[in-house]
Amino acid sequence: MEYLKRIADEQLRLRLEAFGAVQIKGPKWCGKTTTALMQAKSVIKMQNPDTREGYLATARTKPSVLLKGDTPRLIDEWQVAPMLWDAVRHAVDERQLKGQFILTGSTVIDNKEIMHTGTGRISRMAMYPMSLYESQESNGQISLHELFNDKELDIDGITSSLSIEQLIFAACRGGWPASLDDISDEAKLLIAKDYVNIICEEDISRVDTRQRNPALTRLVLRSYARNLCTLAKKTSMLADVSAATENIAMSTFNDYVEALERLFVIEDMEAWSPAIRSKTVIRTGNKRCFVDPSIAVAVMGASPKSLELDMKTFGFIYECLCIRDLRIYSQGLGGHLSYYHDRYDLEADAVLHLPDGRYALIEIKLGSREIEEGAKHLLELKQLVVERNERDKQATLRVPDLLIVLTGGQMAYTRLDGVKIIPLGCLRD
Numbered sequence: 001m002e003y004l005k006r007i008a009d010e011q012l013r014l015r016l017e018a019f020g021a022v023q024i025k026g027p028k029w030c031g032k033t034t035t036a037l038m039q040a041k042s043v044i045k046m047q048n049p050d051t052r053e054g055y056l057a058t059a060r061t062k063p064s065v066l067l068k069g070d071t072p073r074l075i076d077e078w079q080v081a082p083m084l085w086d087a088v089r090h091a092v093d094e095r096q097l098k099g100q101f102i103l104t105g106s107t108v109i110d111n112k113e114i115m116h117t118g119t120g121r122i123s124r125m126a127m128y129p130m131s132l133y134e135s136q137e138s139n140g141q142i143s144l145h146e147l148f149n150d151k152e153l154d155i156d157g158i159t160s161s162l163s164i165e166q167l168i169f170a171a172c173r174g175g176w177p178a179s180l181d182d183i184s185d186e187a188k189l190l191i192a193k194d195y196v197n198i199i200c201e202e203d204i205s206r207v208d209t210r211q212r213n214p215a216l217t218r219l220v221l222r223s224y225a226r227n228l229c230t231l232a233k234k235t236s237m238l239a240d241v242s243a244a245t246e247n248i249a250m251s252t253f254n255d256y257v258e259a260l261e262r263l264f265v266i267e268d269m270e271a272w273s274p275a276i277r278s279k280t281v282i283r284t285g286n287k288r289c290f291v292d293p294s295i296a297v298a299v300m301g302a303s304p305k306s307l308e309l310d311m312k313t314f315g316f317i318y319e320c321l322c323i324r325d326l327r328i329y330s331q332g333l334g335g336h337l338s339y340y341h342d343r344y345d346l347e348a349d350a351v352l353h354l355p356d357g358r359y360a361l362i363e364i365k366l367g368s369r370e371i372e373e374g375a376k377h378l379l380e381l382k383q384l385v386v387e388r389n390e391r392d393k394q395a396t397l398r399v400p401d402l403l404i405v406l407t408g409g410q411m412a413y414t415r416l417d418g419v420k421i422i423p424l425g426c427l428r429d
Contacts, residue, residue: 006035012024012035012039016072017098017099018123020092020098021088021101022102022123022124023078025127025264026128027263027291028106029177029178030176031127032104032127033074035127039072041073043075043076045076045077046078047076055080056080059087066084066087072100088103089121089122107206108262129176129177129324131175131329132175132425133427133428133429135170137166138426140427142412142422142427142428144329144352144427144429145332145429151402155413155414156413158411158412163410164366167408170321172192172303173185173189173191174192174292174293174295174297175324176191176192176195192294199221204263207263220237221295221299223237223241224296224299227240229349230316233285234253237253267291271339271341272348272351272353276385282342292320311367322350323364330352330429333352333354335353335355336353337350346377346381350406360403361402363405364406365408371405375421378404382400402420404420406422407423
């Protein structure tokens with residue numbers, strides 16, 4: 001299959017220009033190795049069964065041997081031999097050159113296994129499954145970068161070609177590169193199901209060599225899926241899991257969640273907590289998220305047909321789809337995501353922060369009937385910031401630069417109140 005350009009391509013190029021080595025981290029099957037290979041000049045694959053034992057023996061005795069080769073040299077699944085991290089850091093110090101190594105891996109290792117963090121030598125970047133723009137399903141006619149730089153940008157009348165049915169299928173299939181091959185729709189949907197099976201049966205115990213129960217892993221994932229894109233507390237999720245099996249301790253539940261985080265399966269979203277009203281009214285718990293909506297679909301045993309008949313459930317999956325794409329697009333802008341929600345139910349499903357302090361408040365609404373409600377929340381939140389600044393002129397907060405309702409509809413437009421209605425199928429970084 002032809003390589004589809006990734007937003008991470010430019011991020012990797014820039015980091016190789018600035019640092020001696022780059023670590024690409026993210027879930028397995030999301031395309032880290034393929035993306036790295038597009039810029040690497042040599043490669044060593046630590047999980048190759050024909051050479052693995054020899055590589056491990058060499059890594060234990062003289063790891064510098066494995067670093068020889070044309071640069072940038074890709075070390076794929078480097079965490080198989082954690083001592084390579086320190087070897088790479090030392091080689092970067094010795095060579096005093098940029099762009100020497102690319103490290104890829106699908107798990108986070110224990111920091112106790114490395115001697116030095118690599119700060120200043122090894123830059124870290126995340127990769128995710130593909131966004132709709134990267135999979136060429138979003139036409140990308142509306143750029144977040146352009147919107148931030150030109151608030152008066154005319155988006156009226158720009159349309160998405162993605163129907164609700166197509167959005168449902170895209171969420172069920174996920175952004176796994178292998179699912180974009182020229183295969184049947186049924187085969188495409190198997191990718192995410194197999195991913196979940198391997199996580200539960202194998203990877204959950206391999207992440208740190210601690211034996212874990214596949215059935216309990218699946219229950220934890222189901223609890224996350226049932227609470228997708230909500231602020232569910234871990235105590236309620238633990239009760240959910242315990243109701244389906246024997247009682248388990250919170251420490252056990254946390255152990256499984258942490259393992260799934262280390263495998264880049266779970267990635268919760270943190271709260272944005274500006275002092276707008278009172279710190280005591282802002283909800284600061286994490287929003288429960290997967291790195292890809294297809295994980296939730298596979299765990300729940302749902303399908304495109306079942307979700308077409310259950311749009312309430314798909315609303316949460318659609319939000320996860322939007323958050324995945326926004327994370328990828330914000331990465332291209334050097335930014336990050338959070339959310340806002342207070343006890344009065346005033347919310348912004350996502351807050352996209354740029355490094356220079358600019359930010360966008362984003363509400364995610366699947367259908368056109370919900371657009372008015374989403375716009376109302378955004379305008380109320382903006383007004384709170386304005387009123388807060390009038391009260392305290394010594395420590396003002398920046399007024400939001402963009403108000404966006406990200407919809408599953410098909411037409412983009414700017415409302416008279418300035419809120420921009422943007423179909424997900426038109427968006428890019």
